[in-house]
Amino acid sequence: MSQNASSAANQARGKGKARAAPSKDEEVDEKVLRRRLQYKMHQRRHRAKQKQKAATLELEVQSLAAEVDMLNRRRQKLLVDNNFFASRGTAEGVPARVAMEYFRLFQFGASPLHIEQQEQFLRAVMTADTEGPDYVGVDTIVTQWQRYCSFFAYTRYEPQTMKVTTVGDLTMVEADSIFSICARRDGIVTLYPSLNGDLELTQRLSNSVINIHGKYRFTFDADGMITWFSAEWDLVKALQRALGSLSDVSTVLLGANISSSTGQIKVEEAAQQTEPRIDPRHNVEFLLS
Structure with a gap:
């Protein structure tokens, strides 16, 4: 077991x-x-x-x-x-072509249809440091064209001659051009406050195209940017040709909100025209009294 x-x-x-x-x-x-x-x-x-x-x-x-x-x-x-x-020192050079492109784009002023392209061009060839006789910066030029669009019913550039010179790295383009303008009625009152109530002169200006002989100067630096841009106007002679009287020209330019030598507009918006001055003797109540 x-x-x-x-x-x-x-x-x-x-x-x-x-x-x-x-x-x-x-x-x-x-x-x-x-x-x-x-x-x-x-x-x-x-x-x-x-x-x-x-x-x-x-x-x-x-x-x-x-x-x-x-x-x-x-x-x-x-x-x-x-x-x-x-x-750069020739009529076929970049500076001369840029200047001609400026006159081409703004031939009929600032257009609401093309303002974006026009502004892009200005900002491509100018900077915040671009100067003129009475302004600094490309923003001022853009604003001025916007004001021209508001105050004038008609603007036109007609370039006549162009001269290109060089000094060191700088290139200067000088262009003679006729700048034709015709102001809106409310624009006339705003630009020339002395005409507020003066129906005769206001009517003559609103029906007249003013042809201003101007000299435009562009200065380009070594990089091809515009450092100086100016317009030299002779608005006095242009108004004299349109109105025929220096006395009337003096009245128009008294306290004007547009420079007669550069074309710089000093106000932003068009003012409403006040009622014309009426001789009280033409008042119906006065005649019936």
């Missing part, structure tokens, strides 16, 4: 030992699993490195593209500068 029990116990221990010792197949499976895991880890690290490398290359490509773009712009600027300096 005890022998049988002992034999059974030995057999059980033998089976336990057999289960504890892995078979050759199991050892192969474990090696395969380890190799697969190692391969997966290797692939993961490889993909991460490739991804990092691709990102680095992309940044390098972007940096090189930006550098190429910068070099192209620098090359273009050098070409423009060389061309600018090569021909």
Whole structure:
């Protein structure tokens, strides 16, 4: 009985030992699993490195593209500068062409349909430091054209002659032009307050186109920007040709809100015309009293 029990116990221990010792197949499976895991880890690290490398290359490509773009712009600027300096003192040079473009764009004044293009042009060739005899900054020129659009029913440039000279890095363009204007009725009262109530002179001016002979000067710096822009008017002679009398011209210009020498408008909005002065003897109640 005890022998049988002992034999059974030995057999059980033998089976336990057999289960504890892995078979050759199991050892192969474990090696395969380890190799697969190692391969997966290797692939993961490889993909991460490739991804990092691709990102680095992309940044390098972007940096090189930006550098190429910068070099192209620098090359273009050098070409423009060389061309600018090569021909700037001629009628075909950049300064002369810019001046002619100004007269072309503003041939009929500031137009509501083209004001955006006109303003873009002014801001492209002038800066906040551009000066004139009675102003500083391109904003003033933009504002002046807006006021001309408000006060005048008709404006027109007719360039006559142009002269280009150079002094050092500066280029001067001088243009003679006729500037024709015809003011609105309410514009006349605002620009020439002395005519408020003077129906005769107001009527004569509102029906007249004033042809002003002017001299326009542009000064360009080495970069091709306009540093000085001025208009030299002779409004006195223009009004005398239209009205025929220096006395009437003197009346018109008394306290005027527009410069007779530069054309600078000093007020923002057109004023409402007051009722004309009436002789009390023409009043009906006076006649019946």
